[in-house]
Amino acid sequence: MVTLFGVFLLTLLVITAIGIVRAQHLFVAVMLTGIFSLQMAAVFFILDAADVALTEAAVGAGVATVLLLGALALTEDREKPAKRRAWIPIVVVSVTTLMVIYATFDQPRLGDAEAPVHQHVAPWYLEETPRLIDIPNVVTAILASFRGYDTLGELFVIFTAGIGVLFLLANPSERGTLTLSQSAEATGLRHHLVPRVVGRLIVPFILLFGLYVQFHGDYGPGGGFQAGALISAGFILYALVEGETMALRALSFRLLGGMIAGGALLFVAVGIAGIVLGGNFLDYSVLAADPVAGQHLGIMLVEVAVGITVTGVLLTIFHSFAAREQRS
Amino acid sequence: MELVLDFASWVLLLTGGAFVFIGGIGALRMPDFYTRMHAASLTDTLGTILVLLGIILQAGVSLAAVKLAAIMVFLLLTCPTAAYALANAARLARLAPERRVRDE
Numbered sequence: 113m114v115t116l117f118g119v120f121l122l123t124l125l126v127i128t129a130i131g132i133v134r135a136q137h138l139f140v141a142v143m144l145t146g147i148f149s150l151q152m153a154a155v156f157f158i159l160d161a162a163d164v165a166l167t168e169a170a171v172g173a174g175v176a177t178v179l180l181l182g183a184l185a186l187t188e189d190r191e192k193p194a195k196r197r198a199w200i201p202i203v204v205v206s207v208t209t210l211m212v213i214y215a216t217f218d219q220p221r222l223g224d225a226e227a228p229v230h231q232h233v234a235p236w237y238l239e240e241t242p243r244l245i246d247i248p249n250v251v252t253a254i255l256a257s258f259r260g261y262d263t264l265g266e267l268f269v270i271f272t273a274g275i276g277v278l279f280l281l282a283n284p285s286e287r288g289t290l291t292l293s294q295s296a297e298a299t300g301l302r303h304h305l306v307p308r309v310v311g312r313l314i315v316p317f318i319l320l321f322g323l324y325v326q327f328h329g330d331y332g333p334g335g336g337f338q339a340g341a342l343i344s345a346g347f348i349l350y351a352l353v354e355g356e357t358m359a360l361r362a363l364s365f366r367l368l369g370g371m372i373a374g375g376a377l378l379f380v381a382v383g384i385a386g387i388v389l390g391g392n393f394l395d396y397s398v399l400a401a402d403p404v405a406g407q408h409l410g411i412m413l414v415e416v417a418v419g420i421t422v423t424g425v426l427l428t429i430f431h432s433f434a435a436r437e438q439r440s
Numbered sequence: 441m442e443l444v445l446d447f448a449s450w451v452l453l454l455t456g457g458a459f460v461f462i463g464g465i466g467a468l469r470m471p472d473f474y475t476r477m478h479a480a481s482l483t484d485t486l487g488t489i490l491v492l493l494g495i496i497l498q499a500g501v502s503l504a505a506v507k508l509a510a511i512m513v514f515l516l517l518t519c520p521t522a523a524y525a526l527a528n529a530a531r532l533a534r535l536a537p538e539r540r541v542r543d544e
Binding site: 307310311313314 | 488514517518521524528
């Protein structure tokens with residue numbers, strides 16, 4: 113049954129991908145990428161990767177679609193007609209496809225206990241997590257503690273992306289005037305009663321759910337990346353309903369910049385605290401008297417750091433696009 | 441009791457599925473934007489309620505049932521709002537409903 117469902121979903125994925133490539137209208141293409149992400153999340157879920165599925169649904173289908181729409185508002189919504197057939201890309205893609213298909217012949221079957229991935233460090237993580245870290249969600253244990261260095265790298269990728277967007281889009285000289293010059297009432301959906309009432313009703317619950325995902329990450333699917341995407345989705349909804357100005361009044365550009373840097377700094381600070389207290393970089397065991405309690409504290413702080421930076425970066429990107437749109 | 445619950449949940453699931461299916465056909469076959477949206481919004485509300493109620497009956501009295509009920513309330517609030525916003529945007533963009541008289 114699951115196999116049938118998986119084949120069905122993968123077929124839909126291929127159809128959606130072809131649709132994205134063939135769509136002439138860029139708005140249609142953006143919507144199809146959102147649908148593609150949702151299907152991808154379902155695929156991840158039937159592969160038992162609930163954490164990844166949650167991230168894909170929140171970031172890919174939710175926030176990324178909004179950001180692409182924001183970008184689309186700055187350009188035309190029609191694809192430029194191609195002048196000639198792009199032979200080189202077609203050849204490259206065909207050769208890569210053949211190579212990937214050839215590589216799958218050597219791939220172990222899904223769920224094969226003899227597969228290399230199940231023989232390497234995975235059994236060690238599964239056996240030692242209850243003793244060393246004692247949280248039910250092994251994914252969070254690996255992500256935040258065992259492979260904390262990788263997560264630090266990921267966080268800095270997001271950090272760099274946020275800074276890059278700020279450099280490209282935001283104009284510091286106009287930023288101050290932008291926030292309050294236009295009347296707050298002119299933008300957003302303030303005159304539309306139904307979306308406004310429902311939006312106001314839902315925003316607090318989205319934020320609450322975001323916090324739940326943030327702090328429940330030790331016990332179930334969730335963590336800083338997902339929570340950051342959910343919380344910024346809540347604020348984006350607020351910005352759409354009440355207007356940019358109101359959203360910037362709640363979380364100003366200055367504060368968002370502080371969040372981007374602050375989260376990354378907090379992560380590094382937790383790592384350095386490990387060194388100062390006599391352990392290694394990002395070794396949480398020394399943070400408290402009891403090594404397991406120290407791990408819990410370290411994982412919580414690190415996840416909070418990730419959540420803060422992700423929220424800051426996503427909202428900065430959103431506001432940069434939206435501000436650009438208002439100016440032009 | 442078990443049998444009655446199972447039967448009720450299957451009836452709910454099947455009717456819900458039927459509504460989603462009809463809504464899908466309607467979204468493809470209806471003549472213009474507004475009637476298509478009308479058909480699609482059928483799946484949002486009635487289909488959602490029936491399918492989720494069916495799953496709640498399967499879940500029994502548990503945390504899962506409460507979560508499903510929360511999802512149902514969320515969808516019942518957001519989907520009609522989205523449908524309203526979409527139709528309103530179409531009206532603001534001056535998309536006129538089709539006024540074709542069928543020549544038979």
